């Protein structure tokens with residue numbers, strides 16, 4: 001009944017989205033089969049069907065499609081997820097609307113514990129609490145993820161803001177946050193000063209990922225697991241201009257050699 005009800009409801013919404021006012025009035029006057037099936041509070045969620053097509057109509061359609069084609073068809077999997085999660089990945093990605101990791105890398109529910117922030121930055125352990133390291137703490141110490149993947153991307157506005165900063169003492173929230181990546185900016189300025197500003201930004205987009213990988217090692221409970229070989233740290237770079245993805249893994253032993261803070265990577269691959 002539920003599946004058939006969903007079909008009816010989706011068809012009604014779809015019809016409404018293509019309709020004129022007359023059809024909307026008819027929809028209000030003649031409740032769908034599902035509306036008739038539901039009682040009480042649930043009915044309220046369906047009687048707004050005639051309120052016009054907006055962003056939430058489309059969102060509702062997408063949710064119902066997800067429910068029908070993914071949730072209902074994999075109900076055992078989702079029932080198991082309702083009891084707990086055991087993702088293998090912790091993903092740190094930018095808040096940018098174009099770079100959703102679930103969309104571009106296909107992470108399914110339960111596969112990746114995720115935090116997204118401006119410019120996919122990781123503050124050091126010493127810099128104090130933030131939502132990013134709160135998520136890291138839970139993912140590493142409670143969920144026991146085996147991999148942390150930091151994903152940067154092309155045309156990152158957060159990195160551009162970092163590179164544009166003239167006065168690092170600034171009260172805006174964005175600048176107060178992206179200053180976390182100041183080491184990446186400094187090394188970019190040192191290594192790519194002859195390049196154009198756009199090229200410097202691209203360089204910094206990747207450099208900041210490596211700085212964040214090093215910052216991860218400032219957390220004692222992360223370094224301990226990396227040292228034991230039960231946690232791996234990875235970088236990723238999504239270029240949405242030509243749709244390529246570069247992935248690499250931090251070589252812990254080589255990176256900490258001589259006590260120097262440097263990033264040595266292994267298993268670099270380029271997906272195009």
Ligand SMILES: [Zn+2]
Pocket residue numbers: 094095096118119120153155156157158159
């Ligand atoms: Zn970004």
